[in-house]
Amino acid sequence: MSPEISNQSLLFLIVFVLVPLSLSYYYQLGQNKDIIWSSIRGTVQLFLIGYALNYLFDLPPYIGIPFMISVMIIVASFHARKKGEGLPNVLWTILLGLIIIEVSVLSLWLVADMIEFTPSEVIPMSGMVIGNSMVAMGLALERMKSEFKENEGRLLAALSLGAEPKQASHIIVQRTLMASLIPNADKLKTVGLVQLPGMMTGLILGGVSPVMAIKYQLVISLSIFSAVSLSAIYITLVMYRYFFNKKMQLKQFSHQESS
């Protein structure tokens, strides 16, 4: 059903790489090496994943699926952890969060019979949920760190008035959540109008009828929306406490209060 792209045709993609490369060269952006490296790396990575997926799809689902999902979750955790540098237990918190989210979303899909328990359905769909959750957790971590820094004065004020850490960081939790929900709600509003989502595009190219493709897209869009919200609230509610010590004092990440 899918139109094959031959390897020779793929070679012409070099033209697409030449565009940014010549720009970088002409304007002396110093990105030449980086552009070549990322193009090669991206190509090799995709081919490897392609072959790996081919192999996994041939395995029995109860082996292939857990294996691939574990790999995705572990890679995503290590990636998102960078955003939480300086905070304790970030890796474990993210890992646990991704497991909880993936398991609940996947169960709902299977129970409601939206997808089948086969690698070719579960793995790409899960990949999207895990990937988006990873980004959401990273953003929430970054956002929280900057909110804590920015609002140090207010936090001190709240603590000094007798607030416990939970009450003192209420505004910060609120703002972090808002920051992660709003862009995703906005994305939903324009879905399909500005840009056909990647998954829909893929299905349509693969020969699936647009209405069928939309059903899948709806499942994934809403699943991502809820996974992203869950990720943000989970990270904020677990991590805010690490900004305080046991004596309800703000930990000093950088020492500079208004003198």
Next chain:
Amino acid sequence: MREGEPIIRLKDIQYGPLQDINLNVYPGERVIVFGPSGSGKSTLLHLFNRLLDAEKGSISFYDQPYESYTIPKLRRKIGLVLQAPHLFPGTVLDNLKFGPSMVDEWKDKQGEELLEYVQLPSDYLHRSVDQLSGGEKQRVSLARTLANKPDVLLLDEPTSALDEQTTEDIEEVLSMLIDKHQITVIMVTHQLSQAKRLGDRGIYLEDGRIMEEGPLPDILEKPKTEELQSFLV
């Protein structure tokens, strides 16, 4: 002024820049802490409010060690007004209620009363804090701390960011409050004239040490140590 037992007693305190701090504060006293910027004045107030814990030494409140009080309760009793107002987003009322409502002690009429203390009209209660001027924000910040009915009031340069007229207004508010409520005050200021007007004992801090202390205004008029003498010129 010094009646009976100290209300707060600092013994051999060391924290960051602060060294060997020994200080007794008596009920009803108005203590002024002054000294060059970076000498550790704000840090000292943070220790009083237990926003920080000393590395060495001990602090007691009503003769009981700080550790024997639950932290939020202690902070309510020894209220701090930070140097900048740092108001919470929302209305003036939201800010005033913040402390008391956490222990279910907010009463309906309290908002008007607090605004009266700091000489703001009562229709300010429902204003958004974004609409307030610098001086008004500082008053709200003061009222917000007073809402907890503290026994000791810590003030960190409450007028440093304000113009002369607003400073005078706030000073008037402060001296009214102090006279009316017999509250114990520990205030940091760099304005020596303010120290004379509001305080009855001065503590001179330099490089994290108490270099000199004594009754106001004498300590400013007849400084004994070289450090204070050169600070005053």
